[in-house]
Amino acid sequence: MKTKILLKESEMPTHWYNVIADMPNPPTPPLGPDGNPVGPDALAAIFPEALIQQEMSGERWIKIPDEVREVLRLWRPSPLYRAHRLEKMLNTPAKIFYKNESVSPAGSHKPNTAVAQAYYNKQAGIKKLTTETGAGQWGCSIALAGQMFGLEVEVFMVNISYGQKPYRRTMMKTWGAQVHASPTNLTESGRSVLAKDPNSEGSLGIAISEAVEIAASRPDTNYALGSVLNHVLLHQTIIGEEAKKQLAMVGEYPDMIFAPCGGGSNFGGIAFPFFADKAAGKQIELIAVEPTSCPTLTKGTYAYDFGDAIGLTPLMKMYTLGHDFMPPGIHAGGLRYHGDSALISQLYNEGLLGAVAVPQIETFEAGVLFAKSEGIVPAPESTHAIAATIREAKRCAETGEAKTLLFNLSGHGHFDMTSYDRYFAGELEDYDYPEEAIKESLAHLPKVG
């Protein structure tokens, strides 16, 4: 009974899969402030041409550059696990598999796109990347990737996290990145916030503004984003492609796939390559798992909205809780996003993807059960997928169905132990569905056209 299903380095996928090629309808375009579609030129100030092309491309397969594969080899192909011990603990006839993306040096799936983005920027002659980070997962990933291609990296880390979560900050420095507590005095955006509140705790919205401002104002500097955009999801499809190969090696195909869903790169990464089969008629359920406290797909509205909290980005048609919705302070920071990838939103709207929301305490219960059976302590984001998988496995135990379930273990929880500590201390809240707050923020949706 195999536990790990491994691919050789030579079996690492050579192309990313572009879901746009198999979507029943063309993707909705991002819109500018004037209500007209945003062209490639508008993005050229902060992204290299290769990434802008990928953002717009309809090609089914896009070649992964050899230089990118060379760096990904440091941890890829990632192992696929059969969760024998979890199955036994649940006494379920279901077969549970998980793709282990926690094996990257940064501890999550994020470096899959960070490495690609760093490469294309280096190719375009860029010297420095700027980005924002909250708890630090994305900042670490881009720090690692920048180091691998000799790019400088400047990270604007939300002030309160900079103080409270020093470990990922130090990790970024270890990989050579410069890390600021945002807001800073280095940008117009930062100075204007500090003028009003010199002790500002900062926010992801402010940090984005700072990073984009610097990238837009310097020809040798670009900006990197860790989720939501089409090219980011594209780079993550290597996860699902590998998983498909690995399942085939043991003669399996999943009935259902679960992945946590914040901006969508993790869910899109594992689900899209299987969507290609679904588009061709195969029976499979692809399920995004989100927190009940930030229920974008399950309770949001499908409308044009800003990608950021302040309203600087182009408008994207997506499921949204309103760009100024402030989610409760759950510990799965990566899932506290008001919107979702436009591609995932469109497919979900067309009934081709599923979604489920899980309350916080259930996710930690699932995380602890997983650690006790499979060993690995999962990230709070990943525990959402585990919780949804356990629900289905328990259902199978009742009905006797021997379904094949696959989930994405997007990261480990080594930097989230304070969250587990609070769970054990009984200090975590479940948070009711924040109906009133969502109603209010949805009232602020921008008018289009």
Added chain:
Amino acid sequence: MKTKILLKESEMPTHWYNVIADMPNPPTPPLGPDGNPVGPDALAAIFPEALIQQEMSGERWIKIPDEVREVLRLWRPSPLYRAHRLEKMLNTPAKIFYKNESVSPAGSHKPNTAVAQAYYNKQAGIKKLTTETGAGQWGCSIALAGQMFGLEVEVFMVNISYGQKPYRRTMMKTWGAQVHASPTNLTESGRSVLAKDPNSEGSLGIAISEAVEIAASRPDTNYALGSVLNHVLLHQTIIGEEAKKQLAMVGEYPDMIFAPCGGGSNFGGIAFPFFADKAAGKQIELIAVEPTSCPTLTKGTYAYDFGDAIGLTPLMKMYTLGHDFMPPGIHAGGLRYHGDSALISQLYNEGLLGAVAVPQIETFEAGVLFAKSEGIVPAPESTHAIAATIREAKRCAETGEAKTLLFNLSGHGHFDMTSYDRYFAGELEDYDYPEEAIKESLAHLPKVG
């Protein structure tokens, strides 16, 4: 150009290698307080018979039980890496390989023996294991292993670490272990310390006393130790056996092997299977790397001494700095041990193993260089092996020698980021060789016979 050399699960070693079979002289026996060799009976109060037999065995190959292999599969075989990017950064003709033991759920090589110990105790009808832990690496490993076999685990964690290093404490709880800040009121040893100093910061010596006291006083409870003893090193030989197979897969054999050496389980684990070849005439250098601040092999005395600070254990013939030597507060906590494995000490004394001492700042420089080239942020213990490997690789760059170097990456540094932070802040000290302190503690060596 392959980066990772992987073994299939079916290629995982089926037997541990017992170095005693190939030693030129029989191992020196542990002695009791009366100066006579300690028999198996004396150990039976705290260890199961199977482990006592392994402690004394002269058999070359000892079968790894299937149940142990079943759990080890959660992360084993561990990958062997060719450090292409580090070689390039050093511009060296040397080939650098490293065995990556950081992939275990607890993040180090320690679970290799924890799993085996938990299994044999479970087989012997034991219900609970006790142990001590400092920073928490060993406590985590035994918590994980106990959970896998349904054993209760009670960990006595040094009080000051309990407060300052809460993350590994929470990890132990996640795996179901009970964790106490030692000294406690639960034992005679603890109470006697608290009576004198109610705010005692604790020490590893006190925590050992508490764990052993409970194990010795309850028939259903045993004690588990994470290094030094023969059976612990035996269980770690799976590392070197795998590495040998993996190197053979790419047609390589190492000229030199480096591993950090505290109690010796990490160094013995990777080096002993290659010692078998050396004993048969093969040319290979096996080098233990220790901190200059705790230079057991390079500056200690080969003599009978206690294994613990207080003087409770049998006397072992080993290189020692004196059992009451208090090493400076370096960040590689796992290497702050006054003694060394008796097996390693004997072979070193006979000139069959090598040793080198490296100062603290050089080890962190090496750790950062490794993270920048290979991605993984290494544990402070592991950076010792990296530093020694880098020294040799640089020497090769000067002489033009294309040596094949192998080191053991014993663990990741995810729970050691404060140490890196202090390194970046310029707050780390190198500590001179503590000559006077060692002279004083060596004056307290117990008299034998």
